[in-house]
Amino acid sequence: MENIMVRVLEGRNLFGKDNGVYLRANKDVDKSEIFKIIKSYKSIEEDLNLHSYIEIFEKNEAVEVFIRNKNVNLCNLIISSIINNLDKYDILEKAKNSMGNDWSKKIKELADDKNISFVKINEDEVNLGYGENSFVITKKDYINKYNEDNLRVFDEIKEKILNIPIISVTGTNGKTTTVRLIHKILLSLGYKSGLASTGGIYIGDKSIKHGDTTGFYSAREVLKNKNVNVAVLETARGGILKKGLGYKNAKVAIITSVSEDHIGMENIKSVDDLIKIKSLIAEEVDQDGIVVIKSIPALVERFKKKSNVILFNDFEDSLIKEHIERGNTAYYVKDDYIVKNSGGIEERIISVKEVPFAFYGISKSNTRNIMVAMIAVEHIDKDISNIINVVKRLECNIDTNLGRQNIIDFNGFKMIIDYGHNSEAFKEVFSIANSIGNKKIVGLITAAGDREDIYIKELGSIAARFCDEIIIKEQPDLRGRSKGETATLLKEGVLYTGYDEKNIKIILEEEEAVLYALKNANSGDVIVSFSQFLYLTFPVINKFRSEIGLEKIGENIELVH
Template identity: 30%
Template sequence: MKILGIRRLRGPNVYLDRPVAVARLRLDELTGRETSDLEGFTERLLRALPGLAEHHCAAGAPGGFVSRMRGGTYFGHVTEHVSIELSQRIGRDVSFGRTVSAGEPGLYDVIVECPQDESPESPLAAELLDAAAELVTAVAAGDCPPGAALAARVAALTELAEREAIGPSTRSIIAAARGRGIPVERYADLSLLRLGWGNRRRLAWAAMTDRTGGVGVDIAADKQVTRRLLEEAGVPVAAGGAARTAAEAVRLLTVLGAPVVVKPRRGRQGRNVALNLRTAADVENAYAAAGGDVVVERQLAGRDYRVLVVAGEVVAAAERLAAHVVGDGESTVAELVARTNEDPRRGRGHARVLTRIALDDDALAVLARQDCAPGAVPAAGRLVWLRENANLSTGGTGSDVTDRVHPEVAALCLRVAALVGLDIAGIDLRLDDIAAPLPPGGPARTTGGVIEVNAAPGLRMHLAPVRGRSRDVGDAIVRAMFPGGSDGRIPTVAVTGTNGKTTVARLTAYLLAGMGLRVGLTTTEGVSIDGRTVHQGDATGPRSAQMVLGDPGVQAAVLETARGGTLRRGLGYDWTDVGVITNITADHLGQDGLDSIEALAHVKALIAERVRDGGTLVLNADDPWVRSLAERDRVRADRKRIVWFGTDARQPVLAAHLGAGGTAYVLQDGWLVQATGARRTPLLRVEEVPGSFDGAAPHAALNALAAAAAARALGASHDLVAARLASFEPRRDNPGRATVLRVGEVTLFIDYAHNPAAIATVLRTLHRVFGPNRCLAAVTLPGDRRDDLLAASAQVLADGVGRVVLYEDEDPRGRTPGEVAGLVEREMRARRPQLHAVRAQGHRAAVEQALRLAAPGDVVLVMYEKLAAVLDHLEELGAVPAGAAVVPAERLTARPTLDLGLLPTRAGSAPG
């Protein structure tokens, strides 16, 4: 077996509401074989991974998967379960998996869950799936790997997982935010988080926020500056000073008196901090170890405490104890350390709540000062220190003392955080007892004082103390960042469908902008913020959505969400307030495993399902596939408010909905109407809808109804919607969709029609406006469409135009040069033998050839690959806006000859 490739779906997707990895697996020699065909396979695999016996599989109970293996199942399914079991063994808590055919014998897609905040760039999913495939292949061959080899592979994966893992501090903030419904995004493999969206979004980096002052961070990073600032403010601190030479450090020992502490002036996490120094030699050695530029302070007597201050409130306090072991009279110090490190709470770095104790040079020096060594056997009950500082990062532990903090100590800590200028601060103190009042003192104090102030303090000791109550300090930080219970979200609309989704998205954004909102918009043409394009290109996937949602200037988001990005990368958001589905027709079939409209509808349904409870789902009542979505369990009306739009209020679904007091947006008596129950409120006359060509293009009115429904759901007033709809300028606000220009006496109609239904709709409009005999076309179609869809498009074109210029996209999308144009020409001639068809190289030649074929009064439909290039060329040719004269009144009654019911024969049938 072999993994051919892996892709990550970063958000909710068609498989799960959490991230997954999708691996393309080729079974090779195991194609067509099942587990029951290989004698002893199940038992050998269970010896290697006993935990598989607990897997449920479809049975819904432990042992279900083992029963499946014994009864016979394919090896892709086995690889899925082995990958999940390996994930569990390395502490990567996932449980979902699915295996589906990839369309060829022996080719499967294995889908496995990924931890929600694991970096998309993490190699872990790929490593686990590779390990699973190798293990299953070996077991199938009868060569079950020895335990040591598997254990080594698992150990390597565990080490990788710990390096990739988010630390407890960041994890607590993520959990607190999600518990409040705040969306969270992690940046790459960092501890940098974005909480919330748009102008409500906040940033956090571990226990530091975007409101943490840079000056405060710099002060806290410089221990001498911190000490002097606090001392001059009357805060009890240890006497001391800075030293840039060993001689200066020794002089401070003389002045201060032993014992002293030497620490790097800009050190962190207790590294190279030396305590209990009493001689000049001790100080010189500590100075050298710290790398010079140190702070020398009198060592205060007492216990070590850390107090956490968040936004002017003491939220937690812990007593810290340096790394140590307790003798048992039998074990060596090294054995006691190894036993302590077996605690599953301990790990390397900061991935776990405690850190492993290292028997390094610092530990050996501390042992030597106690007349001890790693091989010594301390007496039972003897406490043996491995570090003198109490930092958790060097193996220390913490016990919760929050409820014991004396009010004087709490007040002192609040004052210190304010003096330094930190919204979140960890205040380190040396006190006899944190429950007692502060002792009096002055410059010569030897007990009771602040010894350090920390920006971005670690939260581990408060989240998982070895003794005492855990404190939800992550929630305290999130509460301070989002006061008043805010969920950090902005109004958000997702728009999907086969046709019309770009227009509806642009219209919706235009309506919301009329409310005074700065709107972020994603479409197939790019990303715009407050009407300004910030990114060009197809922007209908999750990265573009995140570009908008992460912009602090955005107050509302309208996200065109297409099939491709959804299938290949998942959604770029968890929930939206409004979801709009325009229609579902035959397009993109044969791509990404979609071979029917049913499959396409399943993908589109995800946008409907991810409308939040209480949100609004706007559906096209005229489309049978869209109507079918309302019947899905996760789209039931009792969870979401459904608003329909359509051409006729008498349509059964609309009539029933209105009869129950629901709301719909419909065409009635020549008006766009908001209907609620029996009440009708007119918005705009159909003939006044921009892009409707005096009513000749009813699809433009339907797009306007969908956008009006979305905007009204987000609070836009009736009058505002009516006024903004009337002022929408297609050429300016919706370029490339029914853009009308004129060159001389020939009209050009530029549109991105690229499937049978869209082409039919455009041609119907042109027939009504110009007459059926005045239309010709410059045609290109995307090469990644299935042959039958291209043929259906060609047949629709043949019914609608008698003259055509064919050209090909610059990107053939997997086709050979000339293949698409040849197929389209053959199908058009077969449908209409008298057709006048010519071919051209590129859009420039095609447009110019079409203009030569056109007579005065004709209209040329220009279908394009890249809009900007076509518009630039037309400007060179002297094209100007067509203006109102594009709609000859005498032609408005012309009847189309086009059969718009034509659909590809493999597209599937509408639901009954």
């Protein structure tokens, strides 16, 4: 039964608000195996009086099962034990021991019943609520002070404000930049912001964890911290699928974009599947919360019946016009100004020529990211003038937005470093290169190996439209591909456009490719390097800078995206 996936889902997830255990058997697994597991589970849960509700779905050549039960850890223990072929009576004994040892079970039930946020800090402490407003209960106090009586606990907390504002951001492109912007604006305004993002977890300016922290447990890490009064959470597709959202009652939910490049991953068969996953954040919004979405037909269609939706885009498109005609609010760029339009009444917010983070209007994506960040923060702070003053000072560089649209000057030529890994990002970054350069554009392109062939080839074709020279490299993590396979697909995409093969060079290693581009650059050139592995890129850049008499950069920065 090793090919059966098992996941514990808590809080809001793709099956609703209920906690539960999710099982999935792919097409290469005998369906009878998963039904045997469910039959065994039903037998054991009857003995334990668990009262689970079981749903079985057969779709996309797979069998999916969701077992709804408030005590997900106990449910998972039983399922895992069955899969490991433990005897029924051994499983019952393990389950009863677990039930007897879980002192916080009743508090969790209280939280669920009263729609109070619950976070387990450790084995001896739990939080009711979030951040600086959370109420901590220890095992010792629950036994001695409250006599294990939930009514006593509720009497003490019922008048307290337990939650803090939560801003949740998802999307194919722009989510990391957007959460970084929101976090920095909030800090500049004096808030004690906590951030969970692709680049790590930050409490204020302090990094407490590095790496990709965009899932359930990362959100909980921020929300249980008593030094936080606003939480900014990057909520990625993978985290939603694996565990659920990890929070309740956000004030702002943002979907920055949706594109096709994740199709084929995690049983995602279409853009609609992707939208269903990312739209989950809009289902966990407080009564006075807002949902901010890019003006894309499929997204607008999904949310057209909601009254708390704000649309945004580069311009006033037809969807935005219809949205405004219905009395709603939208943001867009008009005559070089970010404009807010509520029910047909336009209000100029800030000129894009005053926004250094968007390279004074050159970067359309960063213009959108700034726009969305301002919408989110204003819903928390309300004073737009203070927010505007902060935005006018923010720059997009390695200190504020590492690895995303970083323009590095080499006294004669420039290099743009970007995380871009799909068509939308490629087009945007190459357009920026086209705006700031006056000679050649040299593309150092790569692609994630776990994308479908068609999307990898598409990146090569886009590069061919913009670049005078193309250097193809590969990421250290090949993501299931053999060495050189992704590079070959990229080259096929380049050549499909009729691009001259003599202007293509394949240098698979990141360091070698970057160094080659730097050493062969001429005055006025712009090198565009797409990279997810800055710990490889920056040492090469700094070695080259030293050799030509320039200062090193980013030496004291943790080189993660």
